[in-house]
Amino acid sequence: MRQTVHVDLGERAYDVRIGPGLIAECGTHIAPLLARPRVAVLTDETVGALHLEALRAGLARADIAMEALALPPGESTKGWSEFTRATGWLLDQKIERRDIVIAFGGGVIGDLGGFAAAVLRRGVRFVQIPTSLLAQVDSSVGGKTGINAPQGKNLIGAFHQPSLVLADTDVLGTLSARDFLAGYGEVVKYGLLGDAGFFEWLETNGPALAAGDMEARVRAVTRSVEMKARIVERDETEEGERALLNLGHTFCHALEAATGYGARLLHGEGVAIGCALAFELSARLGLCSQEAPSRVRAHLKSMGMKTDLGDIEGDLPDASTLIALMGQDKKVVDGKLRFILARDIGDAFVATDVPTDAVEAVLRDALTR
Numbered sequence: 001m002r003q004t005v006h007v008d009l010g011e012r013a014y015d016v017r018i019g020p021g022l023i024a025e026c027g028t029h030i031a032p033l034l035a036r037p038r039v040a041v042l043t044d045e046t047v048g049a050l051h052l053e054a055l056r057a058g059l060a061r062a063d064i065a066m067e068a069l070a071l072p073p074g075e076s077t078k079g080w081s082e083f084t085r086a087t088g089w090l091l092d093q094k095i096e097r098r099d100i101v102i103a104f105g106g107g108v109i110g111d112l113g114g115f116a117a118a119v120l121r122r123g124v125r126f127v128q129i130p131t132s133l134l135a136q137v138d139s140s141v142g143g144k145t146g147i148n149a150p151q152g153k154n155l156i157g158a159f160h161q162p163s164l165v166l167a168d169t170d171v172l173g174t175l176s177a178r179d180f181l182a183g184y185g186e187v188v189k190y191g192l193l194g195d196a197g198f199f200e201w202l203e204t205n206g207p208a209l210a211a212g213d214m215e216a217r218v219r220a221v222t223r224s225v226e227m228k229a230r231i232v233e234r235d236e237t238e239e240g241e242r243a244l245l246n247l248g249h250t251f252c253h254a255l256e257a258a259t260g261y262g263a264r265l266l267h268g269e270g271v272a273i274g275c276a277l278a279f280e281l282s283a284r285l286g287l288c289s290q291e292a293p294s295r296v297r298a299h300l301k302s303m304g305m306k307t308d309l310g311d312i313e314g315d316l317p318d319a320s321t322l323i324a325l326m327g328q329d330k331k332v333v334d335g336k337l338r339f340i341l342a343r344d345i346g347d348a349f350v351a352t353d354v355p356t357d358a359v360e361a362v363l364r365d366a367l368t369r
């Protein structure tokens with residue numbers, strides 16, 4: 001059940017290894033990267049309590065010593081204050097240019113740890129050991145690292161590719177159902193943006209995957225990583241095609257901003273709702289059939305996921321305020337909103353000049369549903 005996806009980026013190429021049992025043997029995978037048998041691990045308190053000793057044991061099997069810092073779990077960790085703490089700790093650990101930092105956690109730790117590695121001593125290498133489904137299928141691959149600023153999400157950061165990604169699918173077993181399904185939102189996104197056959201496979205196999213079927217989990221993570229890797233290879237720094245990975249994200253970022261980037265709406269939940277809205281917008285603009293958005297929403301609903309704005313607890317601002325929140329998103333180019341729209345399931349494209357009134361109409365309808 002072990003799979004490897006190679007991300008072919010020349011000097012910055014690396015493997016993503018996927019499957020159960022990888023943490024137990026992580027020392028074997030990491031040892032070839034080390035100049036000395038010692039690593040510094042950044043994690044969060046939840047992941048640390050559940051899995052840090054297994055990581056320590058996996059490293060010890062290859063005689064690698066580790067020091068670890070556990071930060072508080074949650075999106076609010078991805079800011080200057082915990083970032084300063086993490087980089088200070090890495091310096092205290094005397095991490096040098098040839099050492100390796102390990103980011104062991106979900107997307108929050110991966111993004112923060114990767115950015116810390118990018119700037120520490122002008123850049124040290126790092127290994128991603130993603131533990132959430134979202135991090136395994138998306139954030140650990142592709143080299144986008146960073147933290148949030150008071151002005152918005154992910155506004156401070158750097159491209160810094162990991163040297164290796166170990167996605168141990170066993171650890172997904174301790175994720176809460178809510179966090180698992182949030183990650184599943186990103187899995188569905190890959191089918192929707194570029195592989196109708198994968199989306200169809202998810203329609204059939206999604207429930208087994210959510211229930212813990214390991215083979216289905218490995219297949220879903222592998223296909224998602226393959227799709228991300230191929231896009232990143234063609235457009236590492238998001239000059240063009242990589243923007244397809246933002247399907248659903250313009251809506252998502254507005255909703256995250258409106259809900260305060262917290263427990264009301266997890267990132268992957270926002271992506272799922274955003275994908276459904278992006279297909280509705282595409283249908284309204286006559287780009288895809290009316291059936292496509294219905295099929296997207298039907299699958300999300302059948303998985304028990306948030307699908308509509310009404311599924312978000314509490315009040316939301318009106319449509320024009322949500323559009324204003326989109327305007328603060330960094331994906332704005334020359335004042336025009338950029339959307340990822342679709343001609344069909346599995347056929348997304350970048351649209352740079354989407355009429356605001358169509359977006360507003362979709363949001364107005366969605367707010368009253």
Ligand code: NAD
Nearest residue numbers: 046073074106107108131132134135139144171174175179
């Ligand atoms: P997260 O890191 O906050 O993890 C979600 C929750 O799951 C946390 O409470 C965490 O402690 C817990 N958790 C993680 N692994 C666990 C496990 N195995 N068992 C039990 N609990 C576990 O969030 P996330 O959903 O993983 O990632 C979201 C972040 O990723 C956002 O900040 C988003 O901006 C970022 N992101 C980055 C990229 C990128 O390309 N860099 C792409 C997508 C998302």
